[in-house]
Amino acid sequence: MVAGAEIVITRTVTMEEGVRLESGAVLKPITVAYETYGAPNARRDNVILVCHALSGGAHAAGWHPGASKPGWWDDMIGPGKAFDTRRYCVVSSNVLGSCYGTTGPSWLAPEAGVPYGARFPVVTIGDMVTVQAALLDRLGIGTLLAVAGGSMGGMQALQWAVSCPGRVRSVVALATTPRHSAQQIAFDEVARRAVMGDPAWRGGDYYGRATPDAGLAVARMLGHITYLSDRGMARKFGRAREAGGAPAYSLDREFQVERYLDHQASSFVRRFDANSLIYLTKAMDYCDLAAGHASLADALAPCRAAFLLLSFSSDWLYPPAQLEEVAEAVRAARTGGEPEVAHHVIASDHGHDAFLLEHREQAPIISRFLANVVQ
């Protein structure tokens, strides 16, 4: 870690009353892991909720003691950064179903006394928002200045506008979609089948035993391809071989891109719970902001928040057209005089990962947008 870096810790809050899920099931108790950066002002109207993507957690910024790298959006959150902690109080929590401190399938099921495994109830993006709202209640925070996130985090940000339209003054959604398409569902289903087809998965009851590493690795390798762009991969790896020179004519990993995927997958397998991958991809597949409404415009109509939508030219997992649909739906419900609705398509070769990498491009846009919301 770097000298002078901000040390942060993850806190938890347990809600004995639990939460009623979209499915009708009640999950209780629940524990939520969260971090905060910066401080609320006297009116408590400077709070920004940041929502993480599939593999993220509450640790969005700063450094944990002894860590070798900072939180997942440290480029964006901190003093003088896009989410400027000298002005704003940023709250970040781990989503329901994940494996970084918030209740998920690896937790002991009360009464049963064994981990939930596949008996954990299916959760939705809406359920994640319900839990985040309950956390903010506990923290004494009413209306948010902004809710922000990319990918699955962007789905949560958009869901806030539908679920709690009066509680958000602005929505910042990056590299995301108002609903999972057939192709997006299909990629997730391949990932789930890779995990569930691994004999070590054992119907989800692998805790305390060998974990389904081979299946989870395949799922993550596939994920990584969808996070990068064709052109970005060509530029970064091309057809380069690890050893250089002549073909090995073997079945082993040989091309640099193969070793990259293997490395990424090995690292993920060590840090992520396979059941959480199943539950979080399922939550994304259920994502459809317009469900239960006449249209997407109808779903978003009650929300008078400012919207900043950022997509990336080479993101083929969540193509810019999906966020343009959100922009059009929000605009369709407005009559003039409401806050800004902007959709920027940022030119990038970084594919879906761009929202984690293109901070130089996106930071000034977000910074200006938030300043306008404050005014």
Add this chain to the structure above:
Amino acid sequence: MVAGAEIVITRTVTMEEGVRLESGAVLKPITVAYETYGAPNARRDNVILVCHALSGGAHAAGWHPGASKPGWWDDMIGPGKAFDTRRYCVVSSNVLGSCYGTTGPSWLAPEAGVPYGARFPVVTIGDMVTVQAALLDRLGIGTLLAVAGGSMGGMQALQWAVSCPGRVRSVVALATTPRHSAQQIAFDEVARRAVMGDPAWRGGDYYGRATPDAGLAVARMLGHITYLSDRGMARKFGRAREAGGAPAYSLDREFQVERYLDHQASSFVRRFDANSLIYLTKAMDYCDLAAGHASLADALAPCRAAFLLLSFSSDWLYPPAQLEEVAEAVRAARTGGEPEVAHHVIASDHGHDAFLLEHREQAPIISRFLANVVQ
């Protein structure tokens, strides 16, 4: 099968002398499965070699006795069709390393007396062409009127222009590439790891035992996503649920697209050998027409054949730009007066699968092209 349909059978030829592979290894003996449709003329200058894709075989057209469906390109090969068997003699053979009658990893290794498994030598697209050329020698066929194929079959067609430039009067390549890109290698690597990570794979020695069905199914599900387009999947499946209506809130397959992938994978697992998937994807990953040459133009310069290149607007697995690169490379090596070099991008929502489906669009183009070559 339909009344009056043409019954065809697969023949085999065994070459005791075997074949020397690009790797330097000698594989012997080898058996090649092939079919022919139509008859050679007196000068034997009306022969077209058709090359199959990953999951295909020699059975490209007509019906096997009692079969429920015809060969894989029956829409394109037959009397009055694009490859008109009243005028042309079409030869189709199963590639080296496959599992439909030509020598591959499931064959008994001589002397060892057990199936090759992962001891089968790595083969390349060039090796497939070497075997096809040897088969044509046996059949007494010198110069080909055309060599044609899509996807991996298109790689073989292009490889013919590099390996046997004087032996092809025309090349018809569809939905293919002169070299596998990092993204294409990455998808193949995920497929291979899915198979090789299945404990039933047993290092390739699963013959006579349980087969690595779970891994092979994951590989095929992934393949199918890459064969379709985002828009095509949206149109065909959208977010439709099998049962219709409300979400099931379970981990089971629920969306129609999930059931489609499962059905396709189950069918593939019953008919394809997992080791062949490994070897054929590896062969595609090694595909680089320019390897050993100063450039792609240099590799293609000796071939004075006519070229017809067909790509499809929504094919993101083998995007049109990859075949445009071939068109430019061939044109760069020409001085005028040589045969036609045409690249058509056909508008289609069918993605990579379009070359198997868009016969109404592609048949007249191919038909006219071949008629010009004959003149």
